[in-house]
Amino acid sequence: xxxxxxxxxxxxxxxxxxxxxxxxxxxxxxxxxxxxxxxxxxxxxxxxxxxxxxxxxxxxxxxxxxxxxxxxxxxxxxxxxxxxxxxxxxxxxxxxxxxxxxxxxxxxxxxxxxxxxxxxxxxxxxxxxxxxxxxxxxxxxxxxxxxxxxxxxxxxxxxxxxxxxxxxxxxxxxxxxxxxxxxxxxxxxxxxxxxxxxxxxxxxxxxxxxxxxxxxxxxxxxxxxxxxxxxxxxxxxxxxxxxxxxxxxxxxxxxxxxxxxxxxxxxxxxxxxxxxxxxxxxxxxxxxxxxxxxxxxxxxxxxxxxxxxxxxxxxxxxxxxxxxxxxxxxxxxxxxxxxxxxxxxxxxxxxxxxxxxxxxxxxxxxxxxxxxxxxxxxxxxxxxxxxxxxxxxxxxxxxxxxxxxxxxxxxxxxxxxxxxxxxxxxxxxxxxxxxxxx
Numbered sequence: 178x179x180x181x182x183x184x185x186x187x188x189x190x191x192x193x194x195x196x197x198x199x200x201x202x203x204x205x206x207x208x209x210x211x212x213x214x215x216x217x218x219x220x221x222x223x224x225x226x227x228x229x230x231x232x233x234x235x236x237x238x239x240x241x242x243x244x245x246x247x248x249x250x251x252x253x254x255x256x257x258x259x260x261x262x263x264x265x266x267x268x269x270x271x272x273x274x275x276x277x278x279x280x281x282x283x284x285x286x287x288x289x290x291x292x293x294x295x296x297x298x299x300x301x302x303x304x305x306x307x308x309x310x311x312x313x314x315x316x317x318x319x320x321x322x323x324x325x326x327x328x329x330x331x332x333x334x335x336x337x338x339x340x341x342x343x344x345x346x347x348x349x350x351x352x353x354x355x356x357x358x359x360x361x362x363x364x365x366x367x368x369x370x371x372x373x374x375x376x377x378x379x380x381x382x383x384x385x386x387x388x389x390x391x392x393x394x395x396x397x398x399x400x401x402x403x404x405x406x407x408x409x410x411x412x413x414x415x416x417x418x419x420x421x422x423x424x425x426x427x428x429x430x431x432x433x434x435x436x437x438x439x440x441x442x443x444x445x446x447x448x449x450x451x452x453x454x455x456x457x458x459x460x461x462x463x464x465x466x467x468x469x470x471x472x473x474x475x476x477x478x479x480x481x482x483x484x485x486x487x488x489x490x491x492x493x494x495x496x497x498x499x500x501x502x503x504x505x506x507x508x509x510x511x512x513x514x515x516x517x518x519x520x521x522x523x524x525x526x527x528x529x530x531x532x533x534x535x536x537x538x539x540x541x542x543x544x545x546x547x548x549x550x551x552x553x554x555x556x557x558x559x560x561x562x563x564x565x566x567x568x569x570x571x572x573x574x575x576x577x578x579x580x581x582x583x584x585x586x587x588x589x590x591x592x593x594x595x596x597x598x599x600x601x602x603x604x605x606x607x608x609x610x611x612x613x614x615x
């Protein structure tokens with residue numbers, strides 16, 4: 178199945194897991210195959226992550242071809258095709274009437290690659306996480322009159338021109354569905370999945386999203402209601418799995434010590450050693466024992482906190498004591514995002530019992546009981562990525578690299594929840610078919 182790839186390639190990684198799982202099961206009389214053709218991404222660092230994640234997918238599916246990676250989606254039209262300062266409906270009309278380029282610069286191949294015309298490859302599926310700040314409660318909340326609306330308009334024009342059979346759009350729960358109907362309903366039927374990580378067993382983390390399934394009216398038939406099917410799948414998973422925030426502290430003492438070392442070096446502070454623990458590289462047998470014992474003796478990072486962070490912890494501890502009548506340190510599921518000032522923006526697990534949404538600056542999610550903050554591995558584990566032996570063995574895929582802090586922050590901040598994206602795609606793909614196959 179040829180497809181357009183979403184930013185960072187998270188959905189394509191989910192497709193790799195779907196492909197591997199279905200083909201290994203041998204339940205179908207044919208092999209499932211996804212081929213990524215092109216993506217649009219303006220951020221240079223994210224373009225590198227796309228390339229890295231495509232290579233990871235290749236280790237799962239044996240397809241190592243890199244897709245075309247283009248820049249701004251609005252550049253599918255000539256410059257000055259629309260006035261970015263216009264109101265939504267005026268801007269949508271201008272974009273709808275604009276001519277389309279046949280090529281766009283590709284960062285993978287370093288030249289103009291075709292996006293329309295005879296040389297461009299047709300696409301069966303597009304999965305996109307279009308920008309959500311204008312619709313997010315934590316963003317600017319300008320709605321369809323905000324600057325990101327022109328990307329939705331461009332996305333709609335692109336696929337109306339291509340007549341792409343299926344689109345999946347991931348966005349904030351307050352996405353303006355009226356805007357979506359206005360832009361897409363002429364060509365597409367629209368279904369809306371309200372998705373939470375808890376539906377995939379990840380009750381310990383909050384990341385509520387909507388996944389819109391858009392299917393081309395003239396060629397795609399719905400064989401079952403995907404909203405009902407998604408609920409059945411979610412109910413089954415939730416009957417077996419229900420995480421807590423503390424479950425995501427999966428790193429070894431060596432990794433927490435590494436986190437402490439980076440902070441100590443940055444802040445010019447002496448690093449306290451780990452008591453009774455030799456952090457040298459051991460033989461495989463001794464290393465396994467070290468990892469098994471790591472969670473029994475947490476390495477406290479409290480001494481590395483600066484005055485602002487200590488004040489944030491004190492403020493939050495007092496608030497928790499007033500609300501729960503017990504000490505914050507007694508709750509192993511209590512986490513606080515030390516990147517924020519809790520007096521102005523309280524980002525913690527104390528309200529709903531789950532980790533709040535990660536952002537790109539969420540580098541210190543502090544646990545009051547363990548006196549540690551989450552490592553890159555911990556945060557990506559909370560987002561459902563295969564970063565522990567149990568998860569990558571269960572998925573039948575290789576581990577996703579997690580050691581680089583900047584890389585992990587880019588992946589974790591405002592990204593798809595891996596399990597949610599995978600299940601939403603599986604449901605969308607399972608309950609539609611083209612008219613030709615009816």
